[in-house]
């Protein structure tokens with residue numbers, strides 16, 4: 001059995017991960033961390049029966065002799081980097097769904113993890129459909145170099161743009177660079193600052209935050225008198241669970257830090 005602790009276990013994603021890990025026959029749920037739910041039973045916090053596991057308040061409390069094999073982290077961009085350094089330095093494999101890590105930070109985590117034989121997966125999106133949306137978008141980019149992303153999320157999201165939009169833009173930019181194509185020069189003027197969104201290299205991203213949405217993204221390609229749109233919708237947070245469970249099972253066999261769930265499929 002693979003022993004798994006959930007960091008951010010009281011959050012929207014954390015509660016789903018607790019249930020998914022608890023329900024999987026190859027995974028053993030051994031702990032949960034969440035500062036404001038410390039002392040409570042992890043099952044009760046997740047909305048199921050009590051599981052006899054008391055929540056801790058910080059990662060520092062679980063790095064001792066009874067440390068898990070894997071920590072799944074869905075916390076906040078504000079804390080992920082410092083926590084990831086601690087978890088990897090303790091020799092624990094870390095599955096990171098939390099957004100906000102920069103490329104430089106990922107490189108630093110790779111070094112720390114390799115030094116302590118701890119592997120790391122940073123996946124901005126664990127849903128299979130979102131991974132396929134990114135793959136298809138990068139394949140289309142050489143043929144349609146004019147492209148903009150619209151990502152739509154619930155209004156409690158910490159960050160903008162989303163981690164998924166940033167990775168999608170990176171994959172599109174990489175594909176365009178390899179094919180030596182660029183977007184037509186953008187002559188549009190902004191009469192209101194921000195109206196044209198944010199740029200990640202050659203790709204524009206627009207972020208929508210509204211109650212009612214879960215996680216959605218459209219990648220819009222413009223061509224010669226035609227357009228092509230790739231759209232993905234996560235209808236609930238269950239959509240991320242097969243990817244998280246797969247990652248917990250596979251992480252011990254993939255050395256170093258991996259960026260993107262596609263490398264685990």
Ligand SMILES: NC(=O)C1=CN([C@@H]2O[C@H](COP(=O)(O)OP(=O)(O)OC[C@H]3O[C@@H](n4cnc5c(N)ncnc54)[C@H](OP(=O)(O)O)[C@@H]3O)[C@@H](O)[C@H]2O)C=CC1
Nearest residue numbers: 008010011012013034036075079097098099123124125126
């Ligand atoms: N990769 C993917 O597929 C997905 C990634 N995400 C990302 O996951 C992250 C979390 O999202 P979501 O679950 O919606 O957010 P929530 O705010 O619902 O959950 C985050 C939880 O982490 C807790 N927390 C905050 N600081 C710490 C800490 N230092 N140690 C332990 N726990 C802490 C929070 O506690 P408190 O509320 O008390 O502050 C909260 O319970 C975001 O970055 C989001 O973008 C989300 C969905 C899918």
Ligand SMILES: O=C(O)C1=N[C@H](C(=O)O)C[C@H](O)C1
Nearest residue numbers: 099124125157162163164215
């Ligand atoms: O905060 C969220 O909800 C989500 N965050 C991830 C992101 O930033 O891409 C994944 C998904 O879009 C849901």
